[in-house]
Amino acid sequence: MSTATVSRALSAPDRVAEATRHAVMAAIERTGYRVNQTARNLRRQRTGAIVVLVPNIGNPFFSRVLAGIEAAASREGLNVLIADSQQAQARDGQLRNYLHDNRADGIISLDGSLSDGFFAAANRGRPPVVYACEWSPGTRLPSIRFDNEGGAALAVRHLVELGHRRIGHILGPADNVLTHARQAGVERALDACGLAVRRDWFFEGDFSLAAGARAAQAWLGMAERPSAVTASSDEMACGFMSELHRAGVAVPRDVSVVGFDDIDISERFIPGLTTIRQPRQEIGGRAASVLIGLIAGGGQSDDGAPASEMLPATLVVRGSTQPAGSMELR
Amino acid sequence: MSTATVSRALSAPDRVAEATRHAVMAAIERTGYRVNQTARNLRRQRTGAIVVLVPNIGNPFFSRVLAGIEAAASREGLNVLIADSQQAQARDGQLRNYLHDNRADGIISLDGSLSDGFFAAANRGRPPVVYACEWSPGTRLPSIRFDNEGGAALAVRHLVELGHRRIGHILGPADNVLTHARQAGVERALDACGLAVRRDWFFEGDFSLAAGARAAQAWLGMAERPSAVTASSDEMACGFMSELHRAGVAVPRDVSVVGFDDIDISERFIPGLTTIRQPRQEIGGRAASVLIGLIAGGGQSDDGAPASEMLPATLVVRGSTQPAGSMELR
């Protein structure tokens, strides 16, 4: 029996006689044969893998997104390769190694600081690239986004409805696209509610617990304090509340706090954190699905338009927000 | 110029004349040539990748371990493939696909429920396997472990030194090797301190926040309550404290709590969580290093003994523990 027949018995069972097929299967069973993926991939001109560029693998925010990607990819028999985009970029051009189409059949970038142009330089559309969570401003590549602006606006409106009129915001890292979107949402909502945008109530941050704690210190040092604060991430919101607690300031009695993301701990923080829920696993899953479509479709998005999606924001109300004190209500 | 010369210019620069080498490099620069990894791997009989079997990718505990693995692996030019061992196992034999040596040059299992025998059946020592964090009881494969028993004992001794004599423990999942090690550590330390091991003070759990909350409910319902509780994970400790807070019970005033892991939030929880620090990134890094050694060494551990390691436990004291009340001190 020739190797060709074996190959067909495996990848096109109906192009082979039933008896032969059974013989092949029996032999495979007996010898423990497994197809050599490397050889198959070489011949088929694909790699059977997608690479996920993660700004920082250690950041637990991404693990849920990754789980969604992995689930969708493995359903299609695709391997998931992870690469730390910040680290790889630091080590001279190591990141470029991942972008070429002999490494992966597709790329999901969770890192918005990697631009369109960066990918284009390395790959001219092959392999296809999809952004998830983050994206590069003005990109023409498909992206799966969360409604960051709408989410931030929801947070502000919730506080306004509780009677708050002095509302602050803890920003994410300055160069991050999510930071800008969420800040824009906050400003738009403040504006829509007829409240002034007070620059001194925008605290610098970087999504981390420590940044939230620093914002708390800034808040404590203020003569005129916001009565409510929205944070651009749950981690910062928790860091903020934690540091305030150490200073004897109680949330929500003395200040209301809204987070962003709805990470696992938020429900169980003390107090429970009111926040904007981001379906991280779903974002990952959708990104993988879109990418798989692009891979199958030869990289052309069938209708010309990139298959981008925006997932809606929802507010989860917990214990960290309460109606503004009488001073606010005037 | 032949392809052989090009190949040598790249992988053995000193076997080629300097002029030719420069010509090759120039041509590469000009044409944007990249070696086809698939072809190289086929010829070299390797894959250039290691696979990490993660029980649950969405669990943020593992993301740090993964970061350590990725850093060490990418330093060696190895790709990191992630696979969800629970999911892959659920979908019939899909997990076996990852174990063969035409998929990966090595395997790191973070899943102790995958046994020696399971790996042996699929691979007869090729590719090499290393356990990290978890391991299979009685395994002869190398493993990078944390001193779970010692850590749990540290936690208990800390409480005893504070004067606690009624000490409970929230268990991890029943079939988990870490659960057993930590439980053994608790029992050993109680014993060494002359305290009785009270089975009714061992709460069932599964490492999750929700399990901690359930343990809190159980604690609340007890006639005779432990004055201090050690949890087999920080998540459970946080869930425990959170649920107690909702019931109006204060930590550490009414009960002291010690966690296990030192995840990011522990420092900033309210109160800060006293816990056993586990250097997750380092565990991952060491596991990758050991695995890389095995890959290079042809799978033979040079001295016969598997290159296992155990990392020492350290106690981090924060606000969730305080001296026992006078009732305890008698």
Next chain:
DNA sequence: GGGTTTTATGCAATCGATTACATTTATTTT
């Protein structure tokens, strides 16, 4: 039963690199 169509199998090229061996070219030695 002979011719025609359909189905099943084999042959051999191919994917893109690596490498043992052969050959050519350069360098050293006497």
Next chain:
DNA sequence: AAAATAAATGTAATCGATTGCATAAAACCC
């Protein structure tokens, strides 16, 4: 300068599967 040695390059086989084309075998038709 010829011989001996060393260095550089080329030739061609190889890794293990896939697949276009050719051929053989079976099924069908009148």
